[in-house]
Amino acid sequence: MKVFRDKSPPLNEGIAPDAEDVRAALQRLVRSSTFASSQRLQDFLVYVVEESLNGRADEIRAKTIAMDVYGGTMSEMARRENVVRVDAGRLRRKLADYYVEDGREEVTVFDLPKGGYAPEISIRSPGTDQPEVSERETKRHTWLRPFVGITGVFIFICVAAAIALVSTNRGVPVNLPVDGLSQDERSAIFDASPMRLQAVNLANSGRDLIFPALEPARLNGALTIFKGAIENDDSYFGGHAGAAQVAAMIALVSPDADPTGDMLRYADAQANRAIELAPETGWSQSAKAWVEFTKGNWPEATEFSYRAQRLAPNDVHVLEFVSLILLYAGEFEEVVTISEDALSKIDLDRGYVFQNAMGSAKFHLKDFEGAVSAFEQVTKKGGPVGPVSVAYLLAAHQMLGNESEAQALADKLSREWPDSRVDILFQRLFADRAYGVELGEAMKQANWKPKVNE
Numbered sequence: 001m002k003v004f005r006d007k008s009p010p011l012n013e014g015i016a017p018d019a020e021d022v023r024a025a026l027q028r029l030v031r032s033s034t035f036a037s038s039q040r041l042q043d044f045l046v047y048v049v050e051e052s053l054n055g056r057a058d059e060i061r062a063k064t065i066a067m068d069v070y071g072g073t074m075s076e077m078a079r080r081e082n083v084v085r086v087d088a089g090r091l092r093r094k095l096a097d098y099y100v101e102d103g104r105e106e107v108t109v110f111d112l113p114k115g116g117y118a119p120e121i122s123i124r125s126p127g128t129d130q131p132e133v134s135e136r137e138t139k140r141h142t143w144l145r146p147f148v149g150i151t152g153v154f155i156f157i158c159v160a161a162a163i164a165l166v167s168t169n170r171g172v173p174v175n176l177p178v179d180g181l182s183q184d185e186r187s188a189i190f191d192a193s194p195m196r197l198q199a200v201n202l203a204n205s206g207r208d209l210i211f212p213a214l215e216p217a218r219l220n221g222a223l224t225i226f227k228g229a230i231e232n233d234d235s236y237f238g239g240h241a242g243a244a245q246v247a248a249m250i251a252l253v254s255p256d257a258d259p260t261g262d263m264l265r266y267a268d269a270q271a272n273r274a275i276e277l278a279p280e281t282g283w284s285q286s287a288k289a290w291v292e293f294t295k296g297n298w299p300e301a302t303e304f305s306y307r308a309q310r311l312a313p314n315d316v317h318v319l320e321f322v323s324l325i326l327l328y329a330g331e332f333e334e335v336v337t338i339s340e341d342a343l344s345k346i347d348l349d350r351g352y353v354f355q356n357a358m359g360s361a362k363f364h365l366k367d368f369e370g371a372v373s374a375f376e377q378v379t380k381k382g383g384p385v386g387p388v389s390v391a392y393l394l395a396a397h398q399m400l401g402n403e404s405e406a407q408a409l410a411d412k413l414s415r416e417w418p419d420s421r422v423d424i425l426f427q428r429l430f431a432d433r434a435y436g437v438e439l440g441e442a443m444k445q446a447n448w449k450p451k452v453n454e
Contacts, residue, residue, distance in 0.1 A: 017108055017121050019053050025108035032102035034094060037279040041091050043069050044084075048119050049110065057118040065117060082192035083235050088112060090280060195232045202229040203238035206246075207317045211353045212386030213249050214420070222246045237278035241287035244271035245321060248294040253425070267291050282312025286321040293325045298431055301325050309338060314345060316352045323357035328429045335361035351383020360392050363399075364435055371396040387413060387420040395442035406446035413448060421450055 026049055029035060030042040047069045051060050066080035092112050099109065111120045190197045206225035209218055223246040229239030247267035271291040274284040289304030305322045312318040319342055326335045339358035359374030375393045379385055394409035413420065423440030427433040 017123055021108055022049065022053060022121055025106060026110070028106070029098060029103060029110065032098060034098040034102050038094060040277075041087060041094055041280070044087055044091055045110065045119070048112070048117055049121070052119055052121070060117045062117065080235070082189060082196050085188055085192060088117060090278075094280065193233070196236060199229040199233035199236040199239055202226070202232065203236065203242050206242045210246060210249065211320065211384040212388070214253055214386050214388065216250075216254065219246055219250050223250070235277060237274045237281065237284055240270045240277065241274035241283045244268070244274060244287040245290050248291045252294045252429075264291075264294060267294065280311065282308040282315050282318040285311060286318045289325055290321045293328070298329060302329050302331070314342060316342070316346065316348070316354065319354040320352055320357075323354040327357045327360055329431050330435065332361040332365050336365070348381065351378030351381035353384055355383060356389050356392075359389075359396075363392055363396050364438070368396045368399045372400070387417040387422050390417075391422045391439065391443055394446050394448065395439055398442050398446040403446070410443065410446045410448035423450060
């Protein structure tokens with residue numbers, strides 16, 4: 001068993017951590033809130049620690065973890081080993097988070113050094129900093145979190161200043177990759193399984209096809225892409241998360257879809273699979289949130305939404321679904337806060353739906369000028385444009401007294417989407433249908449005349 005000792009005076013100088021103490025600390029860790037929703041990472045860590053305690057640290061390989069923890073047939077081992085490599089990175093991040101939060105007072109500390117799977121177990125004195133390696137991991141992965149209090153603000157300012165000093169390109173976004181993978185991790189995935197990398201690439205291309213969401217052909221194309229990602233690698237969570245979001249969207253917006261039918265059941269199954277594979281990702285949580293929203297489970301939908309936003313505050317695709325759910329829940333101030341915070345940190349190459357949601361929220365907050373500005377910015381940047389954004393834009397102009405602009409937009413809505421009944425759709429989507437009625441009334445004041453089916 002490898003033993004790492006930090007630079008502060010340890011409690012037991014010259015003595016390796018006691019096996020009984022190690023197991024007790026391990027149980028506290030896996031039962032913590034940090035690891036509560038990560039059963040697979042719990043099993044991963046328990047396995048490698050037990051192997052080390054039993055004198056087999058040098059025998060721990062991706063293959064042994066794949067066989068003993070993940071299971072499956074021999075033909076699946078190459079794919080499982082790839083999952084082990086990705087999960088090892090997630091476990092390192094989780095451990096860093098744990099020792100900042102739930103495990104900050106722990107004496108027995110676990111680490112998983114890069115380049116191997118044998119854990120390092122150290123003893124530290126109470127009140128001292130965590131081991132140097134874990135500290136670096138912590139700083140690298142927790143600086144994007146929402147900060148509370150003066151200390152958090154101070155740390156954030158220091159990190160931001162450091163980035164400004166070392167950056168030679170002020171246009172580089174500060175957000176993480178949308179799939180959460182670094183270039184090195186992508187290379188490692190390709191070396192293990194090109195099919196896995198293809199699944200990742202397919203799933204991320206599918207995310208760009210979901211919106212505007214009122215185009216059936218677009219949604220069907222996106223669902224086909226996500227199903228292709230699942231076929232390439234069923235163990236990659238992104239294919240399942242994306243399929244869940246699109247299938248739930250189809251069940252939600254299609255006039256002839258049964259909201260309790262096969263499509264929604266499929267979406268629910270895919271969301272649960274994504275949570276099973278990667279519960280610690282914002283994408284999985286936002287997929288689950290969207291399915292719960294489609295089912296009408298508002299408390300669950302908002303809970304998963306807030307969790308998704310905390311896990312992936314800079315993933316624009318997560319923010320799209322989070323902002324829509326909070327919008328329909330009537331949490332307008334939260335939508336504006338989350339969206340403006342993201343815009344202050346991310347350099348966008350185009351417009352996204354969460355900006356449209358911010359415009360919608362501002363409309364319901366009576367900030368009609370802000371609503372017009374938000375929608376126009378999305379249009380200028382090539383973001384999604386559809387009957388929903390046009391409806392809100394014309395309603396905002398109408399409320400500002402810009403009757404000619406509102407009338408022109410009403411004509412465009414009637415001409416280009418003659419069958420669209422967004423007024424009825426939004427009465428169905430909002431938890432409080434009065435907000436949908438409010439939108440419809442403003443549209444009618446601009447002389448928009450909905451088509452009446454004979």
